[in-house]
Amino acid sequence: MKNETVKILTIFRNGLAFLYAWLVLCSAMAFAVFGASEISVSYLFKLLILCSWASLCFSICFFSDTFKKKGFIFCLTLFYISFIPFEILMFYAMKLFVTGGSIIMWSIFAVIVASLYITCILIDRFVMKKKADVYTEKLNSYLRHN
DSSP states (O other): OHHHHHHHHHHHHHHHHHHHHHHHHHHHHHHHHTTOOOOOHHHHHHHHHHHHHHHHHHHHHHHOHHHHTTOHHHHHHHHHHHHHHHHHHHHHHTTSSOSSOOHHHHHHHHHHHHHHHHHHHHHHHHHHHHHHHHHHHHHHHHHHHO
């Protein structure tokens, strides 16, 4: 249990550092493109909160022994369920979603989320099938020789 906690905390720390640095750089570029002269400390703090929650959810959902045993699709679904509602709330707090939004805005958001989810599942299925085929082939080869 202690090793699992250390592993999860290490992944959380590394994920938070990477994600926050990446999003601050992307935000700076987006602000520059749209003509903003500065990024507020409040925005950066909210971005840190969002990144912290994302890293925590990711670390627990994908690296906790309890959830890993249930499979990738379960972990991915749990991550989406735990992260996306918080993400939406933070987008409103960060003024990325200013009003209640339009049907088009929510449709775009839903399409992005669904397409990323489906892409992850397809990659998992194709990669895992290939790995399973290689494993089965090596196991059969070993059994034939013994």
